[in-house]
Amino acid sequence: MNAPATTELPVVVIGAGPAGLAAAAHLIDQGIEPLVLEAGPTAGAAVREWSHVRLFSTWGEVVDPAAEKLLAPTGWTRPDPATYPSGGDWADLYLQPLADVLGDRVRTGARVTGVSRTGRDRIVDADREQQPFVVHVAHTDGREERVFARAVIDASGTWATPSPAGGSGLPALGEKAAADRITYRVPDLKDPAVRARYAGKRTAVIGSGASAFTALAYLADLAKSDDGSGTKGVWILRRGISGSTFGGGEADQLPARGALGLAAKAAVDEGHADAVTGFRTEAIERADDGCLVLVGEDGRRLDPVDEVVVLTGFRPDLSFLDELRLGLDERLQAPVELAPLIDPNQHSCGTVYPHGHRELSHPEQGVYLVGMKSYGRAPTFLAMTGYEQVRSVAAAIAGDLDAADRVELTLPETGVCGGAGLFDAPDAAQGDGSGCCAPAPQLVQLGAPAAVGAAAAEEAPAGGCCGS
Structure with a gap:
């Protein structure tokens, strides 16, 4: 033809x-x-x-x-x-x-x-x-x-074609085998079946963009609801906490975009989520009780979680x-x-x-x-x-x-601008921008500005098969 x-x-x-x-x-x-x-x-x-x-x-x-x-x-x-x-x-x-x-x-x-x-x-x-x-x-x-x-x-x-959890760009070892407890989308917590999956459970959220912000905010709202007692988020970040981690905030010319980052920060500040920084996932293992254990490239093993939400782009x-x-x-x-x-x-x-x-x-x-x-x-x-x-x-x-x-468009500013946007480079990982090396990866809880980048006590796991 x-x-x-x-x-x-x-x-x-x-x-x-x-x-x-x-x-x-x-x-x-x-x-x-x-x-x-x-x-x-x-x-x-x-x-x-x-x-x-x-x-x-x-x-x-x-x-x-x-x-x-x-x-x-x-x-x-x-x-x-x-x-x-x-x-x-x-x-x-x-x-x-x-x-x-x-x-x-x-x-x-x-x-x-x-x-x-x-x-x-x-x-x-x-x-x-x-x-x-x-x-x-x-x-x-x-x-x-x-x-x-x-x-x-x-x-x-x-x-x-969502990206996987693995820090190398490839699926983490065990990621495919754990597919029944992993999602690559922001969960719809208004759906009763989906809500029941996450209510009272401990959920890892891997990612640092708007989708991760949204998932953390949703989980925080669930934690504050009558049926969500014990709901806990664990925010997994491949880099450290810096001034741009939560987006442009009030400086963002798209206010709702800035508000997403502020909502994620509030979820951590209020204790509904803990942040684990500098963690690049190497493996996802299934514990005897069915929960999942995230293992980092540096050998660290996090406390078990019930669910994993992968939002890595x-x-x-x-x-x-x-x-x-x-x-x-x-x-x-x-x-x-x-x-x-x-x-x-x-x-x-x-x-x-x-x-x-x-x-x-x-x-x-x-x-x-x-x-x-x-x-x-x-x-x-x-x-x-x-x-x-x-x-x-x-x-x-x-x-x-x-x-x-011809240019027929003017785009809004994000309120965020800086170097090393993706990786945990030394000058981007420190909360105060000081030092020549990234701090040791650690779990942080964000509250007063002085706590940014500093170690804080981890709360006991909340709810679910990984419960207290």
Whole structure:
């Protein structure tokens, strides 16, 4: 079967999440036909999996202008721009209506299993750029399909590929065997079955970002409730406590994002969670009573816990792009031009200047990774960043480079900026910034400022099969 002329083909968008649907809206605005392929059963399938979590961006910051333009004729009105949606709100009140407007341009239950150039694997140079893309699709009913495209926008995100607990980036020894007591998502403690799993139990939370903050705050709320007596969190940090550990706080220009860090600090200050610093997980062992024991790379063994919540970030699935010539940073797996702007090894600022098609381009012309996937393994992505990305990319595909290069977004400051964003470097691990070496990893309890980075007595384990 011969592929049609490239100019007659749609642009394939992989993923019907916020960035993917916005990409489709911007392509339509440019007079280009999109085809959105979504592996899940509905638009926003990944967002729906964290429907219980409230965004730290307001409705005014999570609706794309081109998408709103498509929705307006249907009578759709944006919810109060000053209020904060949950993931479920975002999916039900915005993403699904947008997918409905796009109609047959969105195909659900369609998983992309491979992307290449028609008749050219990644080795072949001859006439490569003149060949359309070919996208292999597996449908939930068992059908397989080939779709030809003039360009490919991968907005499939990273939700399906969370990072493991192991400090080396590989699963800890025993991590897979302990899967029945480990989750890689923020637990929905409003769900009665999930709530019963954590109530009165001792739960380790591994991670240092917004998701970990949220989980700690949820567990603290459970501990203070009538049915949550004995609930205890153990916060596992791979680095030490520093001024940036809890985010920007009141200095964050997104107040709800700053409040997450403050809520996590309150959970520790009030005794609902203990913090273990400088701990890089090597193994997860199951005790005789079924509880889990975390073992560090330095040989330390923590007191048993009932559950483990691993929130160490996400990583992109690049397997189905293997026949394309991508230019990715060797650390972050993000486009090489974008990586220096977002690399937490160099800084912990969440502020990245708006960027578009040039920073997102690859040696393989006509393919773009956008949205959360464009950040590779880097954290702190904002929906409005993705909307600006796809606006620029759609304009570039249409040949309007003036519009593609124009900056149409100002991003809020995080209130956090410093070096050594990821590792326990000497100048980042000390609470007071002094000394030439990181302090010995230890369990700390944060209260008065003088307690930061200092040893504090560990409280007895609370509740559960690891109970007192």
